[in-house]
Amino acid sequence: MSAPYDLVIVGLSLSSAWGNGHATTFRALIRGLKTHGRNVLFLERNVPWYAGNRDLPEPDFCTLAYYDSVEELTAHYGAALQSAEAVIVGSYVPEGVAVIDALDQLQLRNWHFYDIDTPVTLGKLGRGDEEYIARRQIPLFDSYLSFSGGPTLARLESEFGARLAQALYCSVDAERYGPTGDTHKWDLGYLGTYSPDRQPVLERLLIEPARRLPHMRFVVAGAQFPADIVWPDNVERIEHVAPADHPGFYNQQRFTLNVTRADMVAAGWSPSVRLFEAGACGTPVISDIWMGIDRIFPADAIVLARDSDDVVRALSEVSPAQRNAMAASARRHVLAEHSGSARAGELIAMLEPGRRNLDLSTGKAAS
Incomplete structure (x- = not known):
């Protein structure tokens, strides 16, 4: 493996978006990092599930390589890991605890943990479940990059021993997500894999409104929904929408629904990439409510819904002019604050050795 790389990432998957948001x-x-001139190597465990569902086997914005075991990871890529300016290990990496221990033996000079599942991770650690990181390993990293900001960052430091916790939210590739000119096919849509904790919210914020508004059209796209769910006749089901088709899918919706995992609602400050994808496409979002959403997304670009009545009201009463104003506000905000390039710039600053001047409530650099 040629070296040096500016950054080496050991992550769950880059090649396949099937069944994961990573x-x-x-x-x-990483596309954003490329715009900043950074050369990235991504190392992915070669597992059958993703190998059979690769929608990006050969990315043009970084080097992607596969390994079959922890031993192969360090034997084949140890030199690249040691010579990189920085190394990031992601959450849910297979045999993550063993991977982290093996990388610790390499005495990497600047390495970080990127938790794309922070509330889930902390819940698992609280139960003694160390599936992909052990509690004892958190202090090994120079910093803990978290999908959740706000109070969770202070908790990571005070309770779990992180040297420095920093918020690194998801982002959207602004070159691939934008208005497509598609006509509206659905009044409200949802994109997400089934999860038991989200289903009651989906029932409340989409399925029940669909029953009340039989003249409108709805869509739910995502895998693993149980066969016994009774969908109203005006709700279309799509098993999978490939990432390349996401922009068209959003653009065909008058509104899109954001539903957040229960652990992330409890933690707050945990935006979904769906918020930013839809915003970049100029599709207004109807979202469940959690702490921090009003700081992450502008109030004039989103409808916050507690119950079915809120959704029915939005779908029935928001005028085309109001909807267009929401769409324009959402797109402006996302392009300025939540593009891949903007997030990559934040990451580059975070990876500077000895960095400490961050506002823990937002994860942004303190002035």
């Missing part, structure tokens, strides 16, 4: 997160971020 791939799209890494793609936007």
Whole structure:
């Protein structure tokens, strides 16, 4: 493996977005890093599930390589890891605890943990579940990059021993997500893999409104939904929408729905990439409510919904002019604050050795 690389990332997946949100997160971020002139090597465990569902086997914005075991990771890529300016290990990496221990033996000069699942991770650690990181390993990293900001950052430091916790939210590739000119096919849509904790919210914010508004059209796209769910006749089901088709999917919706995992609602400050993808496309979002959403997304670009009534009201009463104003505000904000290039710039600053001047409430550099 040729070296040196500016950054080496050991992550769950870059090649396949099937059934995970990590791939799209890494793609936007690494494309952004390329615009900043950074040379990235991404190391992905070669597992059958992703190998059979690769929608990006040969990215043009970084080097992607696969390994079959922890031993192969360090034997084949040890030199690249040691010579890189910085190394990032992601959450949910297979055999993550063993991977981290093996990389620790390499005495890397500047390495960080990127938790794309922070509330889930902390919940698992609280139960003694160390699937992909052990509690004892958190202080090994120079910093803990977290998908969740706000109070979670202070907790990572005070309770879990992180040397420095910094918020690194998801982002969107602004060159790939934008208005497409598609006509509206659905009044409200949802894109997300089934999860038991999100389903009651989906019932409340999409399925029940669909029952009340039989003249409108709805869509739910995502895998693993149980066969026994009773969908109203005006709700279309799509098993999978490939990342390349996401912009068209959003543009065909008058509004899109954002539903957040329960652990992330409890933690707050945990935006989904769906917020930023839809915003970049100019599709207004109807979202569940959690702490920090009003700081991350502008109030004039989103509808916050507690119950079915809020959704029905938005779909029935928001005028085309109001919807267009929301769409324009959302797109302006996302392009300025949440593009892959903007997030990559934040990451580059965070990877500077000895960095400490951050506002823990937002994860942004303190003035």
